Amino acid sequence: MxxxxxxxxxxxxxIAFFICGHALAEEIKLDFVISEGxxxxxxxxxxxxxxxxxxxxxxxxxxSVVGADxxxxxxxxxxxxxxxxQQVDKYQDVNLELWREKGIEAVVVGNIEEQPDGRLKVGYExxxxxxxxxxxxxxxxxxxxxxxxxxxTAFVNAKDLRFHAHRIADRVYEKLTGERGxxxxxxxxxxxxRSQTKPYRLMVxxxxxxxxxxxxxxxxxIMSPAWSPDAKKLAYVxxxxxxxxxxIQDIYIANSRKRVAAFEGINSAPAFSPDGRRLAxxxxxxxxxxxxxxxxxxxxxxxITKKINSIETEPSWTPDxxxxxxxxxxGRGPQIYKQNLASNRAQxxxxxxxxxxxxxxxxxxxTMVLINRTNGIFHVAVQDVETNTMQTLTKTSLDESxxxxxxxxxxxxxxxxxxxxxxxxxxxxxxxxxxxxSRQGEVKAPVWxxxxx
Amino acid sequence: MSITKLGKGLxxxxxxxxxxxxxxxxxxxxxxxxxxxxxxxxxxxxxxPPKSAEELAAEANAETRKARTVYFDxxxxxxxxxxxxxxxxxxxxLAKNPSVVITVDGHCDERxxxxxxxxxxxxxxxxxxxxxxxNGVSSSQIKTVSHGEEQPAVQGHxxxxxxxxxxxxxxxxx
Numbered sequence: 304m305x306x307x308x309x310x311x312x313x314x315x316x317x318i319a320f321f322i323c324g325h326a327l328a329e330e331i332k333l334d335f336v337i338s339e340g341x342x343x344x345x346x347x348x349x350x351x352x353x354x355x356x357x358x359x360x361x362x363x364x365x366x367s368v369v370g371a372d373x374x375x376x377x378x379x380x381x382x383x384x385x386x387x388x389q390q391v392d393k394y395q396d397v398n399l400e401l402w403r404e405k406g407i408e409a410v411v412v413g414n415i416e417e418q419p420d421g422r423l424k425v426g427y428e429x430x431x432x433x434x435x436x437x438x439x440x441x442x443x444x445x446x447x448x449x450x451x452x453x454x455x456t457a458f459v460n461a462k463d464l465r466f467h468a469h470r471i472a473d474r475v476y477e478k479l480t481g482e483r484g485x486x487x488x489x490x491x492x493x494x495x496x497r498s499q500t501k502p503y504r505l506m507v508x509x510x511x512x513x514x515x516x517x518x519x520x521x522x523x524x525i526m527s528p529a530w531s532p533d534a535k536k537l538a539y540v541x542x543x544x545x546x547x548x549x550x551i552q553d554i555y556i557a558n559s560r561k562r563v564a565a566f567e568g569i570n571s572a573p574a575f576s577p578d579g580r581r582l583a584x585x586x587x588x589x590x591x592x593x594x595x596x597x598x599x600x601x602x603x604x605x606x607i608t609k610k611i612n613s614i615e616t617e618p619s620w621t622p623d624x625x626x627x628x629x630x631x632x633x634g635r636g637p638q639i640y641k642q643n644l645a646s647n648r649a650q651x652x653x654x655x656x657x658x659x660x661x662x663x664x665x666x667x668x669x670t671m672v673l674i675n676r677t678n679g680i681f682h683v684a685v686q687d688v689e690t691n692t693m694q695t696l697t698k699t700s701l702d703e704s705x706x707x708x709x710x711x712x713x714x715x716x717x718x719x720x721x722x723x724x725x726x727x728x729x730x731x732x733x734x735x736x737x738x739x740x741s742r743q744g745e746v747k748a749p750v751w752x753x754x755x756x
Numbered sequence: 757m758s759i760t761k762l763g764k765g766l767x768x769x770x771x772x773x774x775x776x777x778x779x780x781x782x783x784x785x786x787x788x789x790x791x792x793x794x795x796x797x798x799x800x801x802x803x804x805p806p807k808s809a810e811e812l813a814a815e816a817n818a819e820t821r822k823a824r825t826v827y828f829d830x831x832x833x834x835x836x837x838x839x840x841x842x843x844x845x846x847x848x849x850l851a852k853n854p855s856v857v858i859t860v861d862g863h864c865d866e867r868x869x870x871x872x873x874x875x876x877x878x879x880x881x882x883x884x885x886x887x888x889x890x891n892g893v894s895s896s897q898i899k900t901v902s903h904g905e906e907q908p909a910v911q912g913h914x915x916x917x918x919x920x921x922x923x924x925x926x927x928x929x930x
Contacts, residue, residue: 524906526870540874546901547874569878569902572871585871592875614875630872636831637872658831660869674869681867701913703869719866719913748870 336738343734344380345479347373348402349411351384352425353392356417363465365425369411371511372472372486375728376712377735379479382407394428394451402432409452411475415464422458427471429453429478453478466509485708486510489752490715491518491528491537492726496744505539507554510708510751512726512739518554527748531575534752538563538573538582549573549584563597564604572616576624583607583618583627594618594629596644607642608649619663628652628671630660639673653686655693661704664688665711670731672705672714683716683729696733706750707731717747820845825909826884828922830867833879835887835924843884846926847891854894860884861925862902863909865918874904884924899929 349370354361370381388401392414402410413427429452439445453474459467466487473484488510495502501520505528508515519525523542530537531551538551549570553559564570568587575582582597586604592614594607608615613633620627626643633640634651639662642649653659658676665672668688675684675693682695683702699718706715715728720738724745728737739746807815824846826839835843850856862881864873881900889895910917 524903526874526904526906542903542906547904568900569874571874585875587875587878592878614872614879616875617869617871630869637868658868660872676868701866703866722913724866 344374344378345409346382346405346407347379347409347411347475347479348382348387348405348407349373350387350390350392350413352413352415352427354415356415356423361415361423361464362461363468365413365415365464365468365471366411368465368468368511369472369475372469372484373475375511375737376476376484376486377730377732378476392426394430394454397430397450399430399432399434399450407432409475409479411471413471417461418458421461423461423464424456424458425464425467425471426456427454427474429475465513469510482712483710483754485710485712485751485754488709488755489534490726490749491530491752492717492746492749493525493528494744494746495524495724498744502744505537506746507537519552519560525748527572528750529573529575530750530752532577532579532753534755536575538575538584540571540573547571549582551582563599563602568592572618574618574620576620577622578624583620585616585618592616594627594642596627607644607647617661621664622666622668628662628664630662639671652691653693654691655686663705663707665707665731666709667711670711672707672731674702674705683714685731685733694733696729696731697727697736699727702727704748704750708751709753713751715749715751717749817845817849821849824926826924827919828880828924830865830918830922831876833876833883835883839924840887843887844891847888847893850888850897851892854897857897857899857929858888859899859901859927859929860888861907861927862900863907863921863923863925864905865921866905866908866913867918868905870904870906874902874906877902877904880922880924884926 349366352365373379374381388405389398391397392412394412397410397412409432410430411427412430413425416424418424431450431452434450457467469487472486476484489507490510491505491507494504494506501522503521503523503525504517505519505525506515507518518537521541521543526540528537528539535555536551536553538549540547541550547569548562549564551561551563563582564584564586566586566588569592570584570586572585573582580599582599584595584597585592586595591611593610594615595604596607597604607627610633613631615629615631617630618627619629625645626641628639628641630637631640636657637660638651639653639659640649641652653673656675656677660674662671662673671686671688673684673686675682675695680700681702683697683705684693684695686693696714699720701719702716704717711731713728713730715726717724718727724747726739726746726749728739729735820842823842826835826842828834850858860881862877864877878900881902885898885900888898908917908921909923910920
């Protein structure tokens with residue numbers, strides 16, 4: 304019997320080894336590691352969701368996904384599971400007094416029931432522990448006699464359960480902060496694993512790095528992915544023909560890749576307009592890197608910048624679609640300029656440091672996120688659009704490719720940590736930082752998707 | 757001694773030989789020809805015919821041209837004097853062989869943003885092409901490609917890697 308057991312275990316571990324090895328080869332998975340900024344976060348509790356179904360437990364632990372999302376936002380500090388003072392799944396059963404003693408501001412409870420057709424019925428409730436007596440509803444001050452801030456029931460396919468957890472996190476975030484959540488979104492990035500026959504991969508994963516999928520794999524470098532506003536397409540630069548060319552690919556449709564720019568010189572830095580009809584990009588077909596706008600319907604290119612000796616690149620649309628921010632070294636060194644597409648007048652907008660690049664505006668247009676070099680160190684920084692004051696957000700030193708979450712609350716960027724290129728996240732207020740180390744190879748060029756619906 | 761330095765030395769040697777040959781040609785008419793002393797004592801050593809100055813120069817040039825990379829300073833597209841000498845050696849050959857086509861690949865280190873670096877890499881490739889053309893190479897013989905920071909020669913995140921990665925590389929097509 305004893306030998307039998309050993310054999311059984313050996314076989315199991317061999318199987319496990321192959322499964323793990325296979326998974327590693329197939330997907331380059333990211334894990335978030337919180338590196339800084341929990342102290343200022345609000346204490347909440349996300350209780351484990353109850354489960355009624357054929358299997359012992361659901362495929363995914365919804366409450367840990369919700370908790371991890373909220374923690375990663377930097378705004379909340381969910382209580383550790385072993386410290387939870389209650390394990391309930393309904394608002395009625397939440398003991399407000401118990402949680403109040405612990406200083407917990409809000410509690411998330413939920414339940415999941417497997418349906419005869421295999422779908423899952425997911426119930427969720429958000430409880431405000433410190434009762435509000437009154438609140439404004441439709442412009443009127445009314446008495447509130449319940450502590451339930453939000454609730455809903457949804458039917459989801461079993462395979463969508465984990466992503467649905469991000470939607471719950473979005474609701475919690477919005478109810479508690481007043482700002483739309485951005486967890487039920489995707490990130491695209493480029494992974495480089497030189498041990499693979501096709502080392503360069505354009506990847507798409509959930510906003511927490513889960514479920515990475517290869518969108519395009521190549522023996523040659525891939526750069527600068529950019530989302531279409533409907534979050535269905537990616538524009539990117541591929542060197543598959545030995546030099547930079549711009550492609551657009553629908554990530555949900557096979558064989559949908561289209562080459563949109565392959566002129567003499569460089570073809571780079573694509574950026575979809577907010578209405579999705581145009582693509583700003585950089586071409587050096589006329590001898591010098593200049594900003595162009597490609598009309599995706601007529602396929603006509605219009606040249607936006609007209610300089611002779613300077614580099615003009617990294618176009619980024621203002622939220623209203625009327626202007627482009629871009630990087631230009633028409634002065635000494637790269638700086639950010641803003642050019643209105645109607646007047647074609649450009650103005651310089653950055654003045655601090657001798658290297659400012661990769662700029663983008665938050666959706667409210669009030670803050671510009673960019674890469675700033677000061678004393679030879681490259682940081683993610685924000686500049687107040689009104690006052691032009693700049694603030695460095697990061698302590699890492701080789702930052703590049705910053706990309707804003709669609710709600711403007713977080714920035715994902717590429718940096719170097721322990722001699723490897725990794726992705727990191729920093730809140731736009733600079734208070735919170737997290738790292739997404741990849742398990743294998745290097746990851747770069749992250750770009751946060753727009754809202755998915 | 758690096759191949760570049762060795763190559764340079766040979767170029768100088770070849771040039772000197774060439775100058776000497778010219779000078780002696782001029783003097784030969786006025787000199788009385790004295791038969792060599794050892795004319796009758798034939799040896800079995802088979803001395804190869806002396807190489808012409810042109811052959812020597814070509815050999816030296818081929819040696820120099822084994823080096824195909826020039827390096828740049830941070831944020832800069834100025835070719836150093838050492839790099840310029842190497843490019844002149846390539847230009848000498850390319851000008852003599854107008855059917856030969858080369859590609860100049862411009863690269864950057866990882867610092868700075870990838871899209872800006874792609875443009876900077878192009879500027880470096882063009883700076884290399886410019887020197888080749890100033891030395892008699894036809895523009896139709898040169899293709900330029902920028903790789904930005906995407907193809908580092910050396911992996912690593914410090915100056916020892918960066919200095920090797922800020923480069924222009926020549927490759928002969930075909």
